[in-house]
Amino acid sequence: MTPTPSSRPAQDPTAAVVLDDVHKAYGATRAVDGVSLTVGRGEFFGLLGPNGAGKTTVVEIMEGQRRADAGTVTVLGQSPWPRNTALLPRLGVQTQASAFFVRLTAREHLATMAALYRCDAAAAERALASVGLTEQGSTRVDDLSGGQRQRLAIASALVHDPELIFLDEPTAALDPQARRSLWEVLRGLRSEGRTIVYTTHHLDEAEALCDRVAIMVAGRIAALDSPGRLIAASSPTTRLVVPAGRLTLERARAIEGVDRASEEGGAIVLETLASGRVLSALDQITGLQGVQTRTASLEDVYLDLTGAGAPQP
Structure with a gap:
């Protein structure tokens, strides 16, 4: 972006x-x-x-x-x-x-x-x-x-x-x-x-x-x-954060619509352009309680433009 x-x-x-x-x-x-x-x-x-x-x-x-x-x-x-x-x-x-x-x-x-x-x-x-x-x-x-x-x-x-x-x-x-x-x-x-x-x-x-x-x-x-x-104007990707122990990384990557899956602090983070479809699949697999949905913020725009390694305050 x-x-x-x-x-x-x-x-x-x-x-x-x-x-x-x-x-x-x-x-x-x-x-x-x-x-x-x-x-x-x-x-x-x-x-x-x-x-x-x-x-x-x-x-x-x-x-x-x-x-x-x-x-x-x-x-x-x-x-x-x-x-x-x-x-x-x-x-x-x-x-x-x-x-x-x-x-x-x-x-x-x-x-x-x-x-x-x-x-x-x-x-x-x-x-x-x-x-x-x-x-x-x-x-x-x-x-x-x-x-x-x-x-x-x-x-x-x-x-x-x-x-x-x-x-x-x-x-x-x-x-x-x-x-x-x-x-x-x-x-x-x-x-x-x-x-x-x-x-x-x-x-x-x-x-x-x-x-x-x-x-x-x-x-x-x-x-x-x-x-x-x-x-x-930034990335339209939505990040879905699934609490630890609810979903394996392999199962997450197999969900239709998931572009990328990773583990962060024990939680499984799914990146997708089709959040509705992925949320529906998650609901059937593990339920949606505790699942967090994160969309782009100004901080994402800032980091994209300045680089993650830019000097911090």
């Missing part, structure tokens, strides 16, 4: 971000090698790829922190470089290593951030509420949990009500419960129609949240589309 990335983007004046044939090299390393993409206003756009693929450089170019060697960059209708101070109040940035006023309470921290942007006094309270931290408003920042700090980092990016928000792995290093809780915050931002550019190594997260994703490999975009369309 080889999804085709979108061609050079049209210069849409209503788009939030437009990158056209952008390049950036560090010595002999081509960190960004001809990237073209458009992020629409109100879109939740994911930027995915293994470590070293060029994601961070692309985002820093969008934010105006780095200058592209070649190509054109437009953010909210303006060039972000040279450092565009008029553009900065329209952007919200949450970095992976966010800095806080740790001796202040969460509310005081956000009030300070709001004052820097000359926002009204109620901005801090609105930002706290937007990420579900109102009850922790009087808690010192250094006493917040990891998940609560991540929420505070997002609130810091939202306090001045920006038009475009950059989120760099906002759920990194969180436990599963805190990560799912933060998903609801991100879904809330998406439902508000905010424009979000988002990087993550959690493919299930990108599949659940993003309108479109770009998968980067070696500085280039290998695929760009909605998660659903990327998955639909």
Whole structure:
């Protein structure tokens, strides 16, 4: 499966971000090698790829922190470089290593951030509420949990009500419960129609949240589309997982419609393009209780494009 990335983007004046044939090299390393993409206003756009693929450089170019060697960059209708101070109040940035006023309470921290942007006094309270931290408003920042700090980092990016928000792995290093809780915050931002550019190594997260994703490999975009369309274009094979002890490998391979059978962790895994027929046969042989059906996911697309040996987070 080889999804085709979108061609050079049209210069849409209503788009939030437009990158056209952008390049950036560090010595002999081509960190960004001809990237073209458009992020629409109100879109939740994911930027995915293994470590070293060029994601961070692309985002820093969008934010105006780095200058592209070649190509054109437009953010909210303006060039972000040279450092565009008029553009900065329209952007919200949450970095992976966010800095806080740790001796202040969460509310005081956000009030300070709001004052820097000359926002009204109620901005801090609105930002706290937007990420579900109102009850922790009087808690010192250094006493917040990891998940609560991540929420505070997002609130810091939202306090001045920006038009475009950059989120760099906002759920990194969180436990599963805190990560799912933060998903609801991100879904809330998406439902508000905010424009979000988002990087993550959690493919299930990108599949659940993003309108479109770009998968980067070696500085280039290998695929760009909605998660659903990327998955639909991938292998149509269905994997049926039969619990251990229910079926021998030899019997599995003899079932009509099974293209491949293997053993994984004691279970028998059947790969087929005719799942209905194979499930019917399994029902007659061993019953369907405990049998799991697995179809393609965004992770499968990602691994196909980047290779199983690609660097992992």
